[in-house]
Amino acid sequence: MRRRSAFVAMAAALAPAAAPRPALDQTWPTRPIRLILPYPPGGGTDTLARPWAERMRLKLGQPLVIENRGGGATNIGMEIAARTAPDGHSLIINTDNVALFPHLYQRLGYDLFRDFAAVSYLAASPLVLAANPAVPAATLQDVVALLRREPDQWVFANPSIGSPHHLGFELLAREAGLRMVQAEYRGGGPALAEVLAGHVHLGCFTLGAVNPHIQAGRLRAYAVLQPARSAAAPRIPTTAEAGYPAVVNSLRFVLLAPAGTPAQIVRRLHAATSEAMAEPALRGQLARAGFDVMTGTPEEATALLREEKARWAPILPGLNLRLD
Structure with missing residues (x-):
């Protein structure tokens, strides 16, 4: 490929x-x-x-x-x-x-x-869909079900319109039939800080930026947006494993x-x-x-x-x- x-x-x-x-x-x-x-x-x-x-x-x-x-x-x-x-x-x-x-x-x-x-x-760097641990969803399938039920209650931290993070989430939204409130930031750093603080709920981040927070339990990772698991974080499943093989970025x-x-x-x-x-x-x-x-x-x-x-x-x- x-x-x-x-x-x-x-x-x-x-x-x-x-x-x-x-x-x-x-x-x-x-x-x-x-x-x-x-x-x-x-x-x-x-x-x-x-x-x-x-x-x-x-x-x-x-x-x-x-x-x-x-x-x-x-x-x-x-x-x-x-x-x-x-x-x-x-x-x-x-x-x-x-x-x-x-x-x-x-x-x-x-x-x-x-x-x-x-x-x-x-x-x-792989992109990872991750959330503040307060979000009541354990898997990507849970996230999809939650957003379908309550689309106006949860906010996606968009680091920049048209960024790979944003486009990766838009691919998921298209494939899963989702809509979600989005808050726009000036980069991945500010977006990540807001999710960690619980001011917004969900984001798409580079693995390098969030892996320490995932390991420390400050973030919950749902999937990497690629066909195979990352060697740097092999416990995080892929979007393909969750049923969304087209969501790759x-x-x-x-x-x-x-x-x-x-x-x-x-x-x-x-x-x-x-x-x-x-x-x-x-x-x-x-x-x-x-x-x-x-x-x-x-x-x-x-x-x-x-x-x-x-x-x-x-x-x-x-x-x-x-x-x-």
Whole structure:
């Protein structure tokens, strides 16, 4: 299965160490690199980006300075990144969900394939449907029955309209015939905090962000939105096991640079990323946080982004989602 195969780390094609590099590649980076995360602090993107950025600092000789620019379903951060100078000193990490935004928005301030150069995928994280333990439902089937009975009594914490979390829940709502009140937040961190506090009831979260809360009993997990159970949390059943095999979605994180970034810098970023993600210590840290490492060439990353855009083209019209 093509999408499933993307979760396997791809072999990195690294240039020989002795090969001569252009002068620009030898001098870059000359200052700290700005790393835009188009989400508020505290979500799964931070969990992934911070340890990766530290390894990149050691390999590149300059720090990656993280700048959280949440809001607008990541479009604010994407527009900022699209306008930065293409000199290798500004990068952004987003999920490949951004590839389907042309199906959702009539007016975007950027074009993913025109304004950005894909560097590499970094990792994937399953999405988990989970609730505050006060919700009187032990299984996903119980949740479906509860929402059918009392659709106006329970609130879904939507981290961002059009996000993978939101679309995963909308897939479930379509397949199970549900409707539910939704409260919108500016990212996974604030949405998770509200569910933990009991102010809202149910959410769809990255496994990396919620696994510690699930293990501590602060959240009840109902299902991962994928065909197979996650190795990081094998006790959580899948949506397929609950009778909803079409409810499949995940977060796949991709590193992007502004279009026009010199090819030799993109190649060096890719090589350093592949080396970092091959380190056993980092792979173990990310696995414990609920991530599956996935890297690959810039060309492979671009192809996967185009596949994601094509995958959702026949699905989104049935969800009746237009966001502007």
